[in-house]
Amino acid sequence: xxxxxxxxxxxxxxxxxxxxxxxxxxxxxxxxxxxxxxxxxxxxxxxxxxxxxxxxxxxxxxxxxxxxxxxxxxxxxxxxxxxxxxxxxxxxxxxxxxxxxxxxxxxxxxxxxxxxxxxxxxxxxxxxxxxxxxxxxxxxxxxxxxxxxxxxxxxxxxxxxxxxxxxxxxxxxxxxxxxxxxxxxxxxxxxxxxxxxxxxxxxxxxxxxxxxxxxxxxxxxxxxxxxxxxxxxxxxxxxxxxxxxxxxxxxxxxxxxxxxxxxxxxxxxxxxxxxxxxxxxxxxxxxxxxxxxxxxxxxxxxxxxxxxxxxxxxxxxxxxxxxxxxxxxxxxxxxxxxxxxxxxxxxxxxxxxxx
Amino acid sequence: xxxxxxxxxxxxxxxxxxxxxxxxxxxxxxxxxxxxxxxxxxxxxxxxxxxxxxxxxxxxxxxxxxxxxxxxxxxxxxxxxxxxxxxxxxxxxxxxxxxxxxxxxxxxxxxxxxxxxxxxxxxxxxxxxxxxxxxxxxxxxxxxxxxxxxxxxxxxxxxxxxxxxxxxxxxxxxxxxxxxxxxxxxxxxxxxxxxxxxxxxxxxxxxxxxxxxxxxxxxxxxxxxxxxxxxxxxxxxxxxxxxxxxxxxxxxxxxxxxxxxxxxxxxxxxxxxxxxxxxxxxxxxxxxxxxxxxxxxxxxxxxxxxxxxxxxxxxxxxxxxxxxxxxxxxxxxxxxxxxxxxxxxxxxxxxxxxx
Ligand SMILES: CC(C)[C@H](C(=O)O)[C@@H](O)C(=O)O
Ligand SMILES: CC(C)[C@H](C(=O)O)[C@@H](O)C(=O)O
Numbered sequence: 001x002x003x004x005x006x007x008x009x010x011x012x013x014x015x016x017x018x019x020x021x022x023x024x025x026x027x028x029x030x031x032x033x034x035x036x037x038x039x040x041x042x043x044x045x046x047x048x049x050x051x052x053x054x055x056x057x058x059x060x061x062x063x064x065x066x067x068x069x070x071x072x073x074x075x076x077x078x079x080x081x082x083x084x085x086x087x088x089x090x091x092x093x094x095x096x097x098x099x100x101x102x103x104x105x106x107x108x109x110x111x112x113x114x115x116x117x118x119x120x121x122x123x124x125x126x127x128x129x130x131x132x133x134x135x136x137x138x139x140x141x142x143x144x145x146x147x148x149x150x151x152x153x154x155x156x157x158x159x160x161x162x163x164x165x166x167x168x169x170x171x172x173x174x175x176x177x178x179x180x181x182x183x184x185x186x187x188x189x190x191x192x193x194x195x196x197x198x199x200x201x202x203x204x205x206x207x208x209x210x211x212x213x214x215x216x217x218x219x220x221x222x223x224x225x226x227x228x229x230x231x232x233x234x235x236x237x238x239x240x241x242x243x244x245x246x247x248x249x250x251x252x253x254x255x256x257x258x259x260x261x262x263x264x265x266x267x268x269x270x271x272x273x274x275x276x277x278x279x280x281x282x283x284x285x286x287x288x289x290x291x292x293x294x295x296x297x298x299x300x301x302x303x304x305x306x307x308x309x310x311x312x313x314x315x316x317x318x319x320x321x322x323x324x325x326x327x328x329x330x331x332x333x334x335x336x337x338x339x340x341x342x343x344x345x346x347x348x349x350x351x352x353x354x355x
Numbered sequence: 356x357x358x359x360x361x362x363x364x365x366x367x368x369x370x371x372x373x374x375x376x377x378x379x380x381x382x383x384x385x386x387x388x389x390x391x392x393x394x395x396x397x398x399x400x401x402x403x404x405x406x407x408x409x410x411x412x413x414x415x416x417x418x419x420x421x422x423x424x425x426x427x428x429x430x431x432x433x434x435x436x437x438x439x440x441x442x443x444x445x446x447x448x449x450x451x452x453x454x455x456x457x458x459x460x461x462x463x464x465x466x467x468x469x470x471x472x473x474x475x476x477x478x479x480x481x482x483x484x485x486x487x488x489x490x491x492x493x494x495x496x497x498x499x500x501x502x503x504x505x506x507x508x509x510x511x512x513x514x515x516x517x518x519x520x521x522x523x524x525x526x527x528x529x530x531x532x533x534x535x536x537x538x539x540x541x542x543x544x545x546x547x548x549x550x551x552x553x554x555x556x557x558x559x560x561x562x563x564x565x566x567x568x569x570x571x572x573x574x575x576x577x578x579x580x581x582x583x584x585x586x587x588x589x590x591x592x593x594x595x596x597x598x599x600x601x602x603x604x605x606x607x608x609x610x611x612x613x614x615x616x617x618x619x620x621x622x623x624x625x626x627x628x629x630x631x632x633x634x635x636x637x638x639x640x641x642x643x644x645x646x647x648x649x650x651x652x653x654x655x656x657x658x659x660x661x662x663x664x665x666x667x668x669x670x671x672x673x674x675x676x677x678x679x680x681x682x683x684x685x686x687x688x689x690x691x692x693x694x695x696x697x698x699x700x701x702x703x704x705x706x707x708x709x710x
Pocket of ligand 1: 190191221445600634
């Protein structure tokens with residue numbers, strides 16, 4: 001099999017962690033005789049924005065459309081407002097390519113310790129399915145009476161039946177296919193009294209099609225607390241765009257930090273390319289120092305392999321990450337070691353060859 | 356001093372924890388010769404709703420208006436939709452009485468252990484100032500094309516300059532008065548691109564008036580992760596209605612759970628009565644079993660005493676809670692013991708007399 005991979009390394013630590021992700025990908029291809037990945041890199045980032053006045057060329061999406069998958073490093077630079085870098089690159093890709101599933105595993109890897117005192121590997125292994133195209137990130141709204149004491153800003157949360165049904169169905173299907181018993185839907189229908197009761201209704205409707213799966217609707221405030229106090233009660237968590245965003249950073253924290261957390265922006269129908277990216281940002285504070293943890297990116301590559309149907313290889317990559325973590329010899333500073341980004345990446349590649 | 360206190364015990368465990376809160380209040384009055392609290396109880400809860408078709412009488416707010424303060428237990432019953440019980444009782448009170456500050460201390464009490472492996476008392480002591488009248492809980496929005504595949508729901512987040520300025524100013528004032536160095540404002544201006552950039556602008560404006568305080572704007576996703584990974588970096592956190600709601604349940608989890616977490620719905624100008632309540636819900640699953648932890652309610656009474664200007668007595672109540680926790684003899688099940696609600700309340704009262 002031959003795959004075309006678009007690579008957007010981005011800003012800050014993006015290029016540093018991406019280098020390790022790509023090296024890993026080529027190592028994986030070497031191991032598995034019949035695989036080839038042709039990568040094309042696009043320099044679309046905040047530097048590009050400062051030079052061209054936009055985050056990507058006008059035909060950027062058309063270009064990306066031709067690839068099988070996209071790998072993204074990290075986007076963002078102190079000199080460019082976030083709502084520009086994000087709304088002109090990441091969010092348009094997620095939307096144009098109907099990557100309506102943002103899949104984010106919350107799993108304590110072998111060899112790591114949770115910051116939660118009484119929680120171990122058996123307690124920390126679930127997945128968050130985040131809606132990725134609508135909801136709270138609507139881009140709809142504006143301001144009135146600017147510059148006066150009466151100024152106000154309105155932002156619309158927009159939830160469509162189409163959008164909610166497809167993400168909720170995906171979550172149930174995933175639970176069923178992976179043999180999971182429990183589905184938890186994040187809500188806040190007590191405080192947010194139009195959009196969230198609508199979300200709840202659709203969850204209840206779809207739940208009727210999956211009687212074998214136990215459904216719980218939990219308010220986002222309590223749910224965030226439960227991530228800390230009872231993470232063992234989750235199998236599949238489905239959440240709106242904003243709630244999923246919050247829960248997955250929190251989820252990353254309880255399994256060892258943002259340096260480890262991968263994600264897939266997935267178009268399940270495969271009508272369009274899906275995009276894989278670490279959930280961390282561009283971390284300008286450590287950019288250039290070579291100490292960023294590349295595991296989140298390498299794990300994202302593993303998820304990309306899964307998505308492409310190369311599940312065995314995807315599994316092997318994740319196993320190699322866990323082997324290296326269990327050996328404890330090579331670790332970046334964020335997980336208690338002194339290794340560089342490159343050393344961490346190399347160790348995982350070597351382990352992949354060894355396996 | 357003589358204070359009139361309106362008491363709404365509410366549903367589920369509400370009346371059980373409130374009984375201990377009120378007993379404590381009377382004990383405090385006995386100790387401090389010059390104080391008297393006259394309490395009046397109002398049976399406004401979900402049972403009342405089932406009997407009268409509304410959560411409180413038409414003139415409920417007018418009645419409450421005459422009191423110095425309000426004590427609330429918990430509201431909510433599986434038989435009544437949350438958005439009714441909440442939108443017809445708690446939220447109208449918060450709004451009508453301009454209780455625009457929801458003050459929520461996140462503090463690991465003496466005698467307790469944090470579920471965070473490497474965090475102790477010095478790391479866990481800050482306060483969240485939550486906006487309490489507007490934002491994401493707007494009650495504005497609706498549905499279109501109901502019953503068709505094109506159905507959609509819109510909910511408006513409404514942020515006013517008036518509303519944001521007053522909460523941000525309160526937070527800075529609090530930081531200054533309590534000698535704190537750092538103020539963290541929760542945002543999500545990268546994803547939510549109208550209301551949150553407006554919020555950021557106002558934070559930056561007001562920060563200019565407090566050059567001695569270090570201001571940070573942190574996205575809510577990262578901020579939630581930091582509550583777990585670096586809680587020691589917070590002094591005062593200011594957040595919108597929804598973000599503050601999420602952060603304070605999470606905050607409760609990292610300092611021992613919802614059974615301990617108090618709150619004040621405060622009208623700083625004292626034009627209207629303020630309201631004090633535990634942040635936990637009515638917990639129908641344990642209602643009637645007598646094992647609910649009354650500490651959240653008793654601590655809320657302590658905050659009420661602070662608000663009334665009886666700071667020494669408020670401090671004494673909190674000290675008594677901490678003494679009992681440190682002694683470790685009497686604890687409710689949620690914090691690892693076998694004591695009942697009443698035993699826990701009694702132990703704190705006895706300690707208060709002893710001090
Ligand atoms: C009952 C609910 C609407 C409420 C809120 O979200 O404000 C509660 O969670 C709280 O934190 O006081
Ligand atoms: C950059 C930002 C808009 C983005 C999001 O909130 O979706 C990021 O936090 C993420 O989780 O991928």
